[in-house]
Amino acid sequence: MAVTIAAPLTGTxxxxxxxxxxxxxxxxxxxxxxxxxxxVATLTVTAPVAGKLTSLKPHAYVISRQPDQGVLVHLGIDTVHLKGAGFTLRAEAGQQVEAGEEIVVWDLAAAREAEKSVVVPVVVLETDAENLTLAEAGPISSGDPLIRIS
Incomplete structure (x- = not known):
């Protein structure tokens, strides 16, 4: 059964x-x-897929659709060093979430002041690249199809 992972934020x-x-x-x-x-100054980052929020840190979270497959959303690069500055959690680890539900509100000022990249990797855990169809490079809106798992 194919699964679509939605963009958790708007950008490129x-x-x-x-x-x-x-x-x-x-x-x-x-x-x-x-x-x-x-x-943008502030981002609302959402769940890209329905499932269980198995891990939630200010800078990253994992939503598991099934025990052996999750989706990691990592807010920026090396943002763990910000110790939560700029991140407001809107969910709790362990809860069930629906695609599109708010997970984190991110004020990017702290990351930019610390000269951290604000690029957001969205990674499918425990799968092979040949099972994925990725969105083309270019503009995307929150909620648009980002990755399809076949």
Missing amino acids: VIPLTEVPDPVFAKALVGPGVAIDPGE
Whole structure:
């Protein structure tokens, strides 16, 4: 059964290879794409798929559709060093979420002041790249199809 993963934010789709972090750029975490939010000041980041919010940190979260497959949304690069500054959690770890539900509101000022990249990788965990169809590079709106798992 095919599953569609929606864009968790509005911005510009870029290939993972352009993410300024070798762990994401080399798809070591898993295959996917990234979204550059552009010059916005604040972002509402949503659940890209329905499932259980199995991990929730200010800068990243994982939603699991089934025990062996999750979707990681990582807000920026090296933003863990911000220790939560600029991130407001709108959900709790362990809860069931629907696609499009608010997870984090992100004020990007703290990340930009610390000179952190605000690019957002969206990665499918525990799957192979050949099972995925990725959105083309270019503009995307929150909720639009981003990744299709076949």
